[in-house]
Amino acid sequence: MKISVIGTGYVGLVTATCFADLGNSVIGVDIDDKKINKLKNGVSPIYEQGLTELLAKNLRDGNLEFTTDIKYAVENSNIVYIAVGTPQGETGEADLSYLEAAIADISKYLDHEVIIVNKSTVPVGTGNYVKKILVEKSIDPKMFSVVSNPEFLKEGSAINDFMYPDRVVVGSDKKEALEIIADLYRPITTNIIKTDILSAEMIKYASNAFLATKISFINEISNICDRVGANVKEVAKGMGLDKRIGSKFLNAGIGYGGSCFPKDTLALIDIAKKAGYDFQILNKVVEVNKKQRNIFLEKVIGHCKTLEGKKFAVWGLAFKDNTDDMRESPSLDVIPYLLSKGAEVIAYDPIAVDNAKKLLPSNVKYGSNRYDVLNNCDALLILTDWKEFIEADFNVIGKELKGKVIIDGRNIYSKEKVEGFGIKYIGMGI
């Protein structure tokens, strides 16, 4: 198929590259010319495992091209994917301005029949809103079909998630368009849920809200474990083996971040509110998540007594491992707080430092490897669960770190093991 993907961010770029790899002819479009210039030269603007290689292969094979020219993209495709950002608006609602701009652009150059597929996470009803905009722009409804095809990939394993999905969801009231989009995925899965557009849009929000709920739930259990002396890791293991519960998203820690859960939970609360419903559980999930950052900081303060004049080594800046994405990362809450109380911070992240520098106060110092930030520090704070932190050498930590304590917001170590090296270990609910 001839596919255009509008928006070449974390989702759009992976979608474009994977569809090209599946044998389609794909054009990636973005308004950001710096991004497009990099992509034309085979350079990925984001860090994502395996992406650079897949990009190079498909550019070389001629299946994939990049442009800022939306006219060229629309004129040369039968399927137009929209993968632009839908960030959090002022009152928690999804901001649809990028999507509206993309639809306006498509409408200018629509001279043949196309299927417009929405991959961005959008409020329930957006597919119908897109149809309305196009009709208002005097586009003949016979010229387009609208399909919802939400994305479930995780940054850090996005290519794998795209190529081996648990399921694919497609929603439309146009049967033929629905089948064409479902066919795109037939080479990779048989688990294709074909549904109406409103349900497809809701599946995405409901899934993210449920996962966020699991995280806030286990975080509350961890806070109770701290009080009653149980170990949340043991508790999660015992719960997760029950197939009805499952072990994923049961890691207690500093709370969720990233570009999806924080904004999607708020957007679903807003969708419910506009529909006259108070989504009580989800309101609490969001509240608990915010509180969890403070619980981590309370542990730091509880150990250090005062933050003034203290020096902290921070391992991990990205919102999760294997990504350079800093959006809503716990480090953006924790580090500025420590600095505001007169502490010094020296941080290390394997990939996210360049992005972090744009967002964190300028007085944060950075190290070039995990060990060189430890020297003379009062404590090591763990904010991201990168593999190289999990595999760290406690002999080196014990030697370099002045204050022999690790305060672990991700529960990546065993307390027994760390304390065997003479280092105090403070986890979340351990």
Ligand SMILES: NC(=O)c1ccc[n+]([C@@H]2O[C@H](COP(=O)([O-])OP(=O)(O)OC[C@H]3O[C@@H](n4cnc5c(N)ncnc54)[C@H](O)[C@@H]3O)[C@@H](O)[C@H]2O)c1
């Ligand atoms: N990042 C994830 O893990 C993830 C997972 C599932 C779903 N989603 C959803 O996918 C959507 C995209 O997320 P993302 O993380 O890829 O965003 P992103 O910010 O990384 O990328 C969005 C891209 O769209 C471009 N853009 C904006 N307006 C444009 C226009 N009019 N024409 C062309 N390009 C335009 C931007 O320049 C940017 O490159 C969001 O709705 C998000 O909620 C994201």
